[in-house]
Ligand SMILES: O=C(O)CCC(=O)C(=O)O
């Protein structure tokens with residue numbers, strides 16, 4: 488019942504604001520992506536600058552990951568924002584979302600207008616230059632709403648984005664499935680639609696020639712109702 492109401496609300500949003508974005512569809516077995524330029528260069532420049540002033544990135548323990556029992560600095564900076572009280576677990580750590588800034592609300596609403604989907608959380612990654620990167624992973628946490636795409640907005644230096652099917656990883660991948668490679672441009676929006684994150688891993692590899700910073704925002708919808716043994720993803724609302 489709740490879902491039907493949500494769907495109706497989303498359709499209304501779609502009908503009300505159809506944004507003039509030329510979408511490009513990218514498909515492969517179990518992979519479904521939509522790519523478009525969401526912001527003009529001028530607007531993307533302004534948004535990048537505003538985010539540089541507004542976003543507070545994690546520091547100290549929060550900015551480290553544990554790999555085989557050892558703590559490492561993550562090779563980029565991260566921040567989480569969202570609806571009041573939301574928390575989200577990734578890489579074994581629980582993060583409490585900061586409340587939306589005006590610029591983040593503006594970008595979130597532009598994504599909603601362009602897609603008809605609503606989001607209650609954003610993970611922000613800042614890559615200083617081409618040395619900063621993110622390793623191969625899937626965003627398949629069980630607290631994510633399984634019907635909602637992950638909407639990835641890129642600002643700043645263009646970077647390569649590589650997706651590989653889970654059965655084609657490693658030297659002796661069980662299946663010959665070609666990786667999917669994209670370049671994520673300044674002001675672009677990439678939708679990772681279900682079931683992409685079940686079957687495909689993605690990464691942002693090191694690119695030593697890239698000298699300029701990049702900010703990536705992945706808008707997500709986190710379920711507020713606990714499933715099974717898991718606690719609900721809110722402290723208090
Ligand atoms: O920076 C990117 O384009 C990807 C970031 C990413 O994969 C993530 O936030 O989960």
Ligand SMILES: [Fe+2]
Nearest residue numbers: 624625626689
């Ligand atoms: Fe990801």
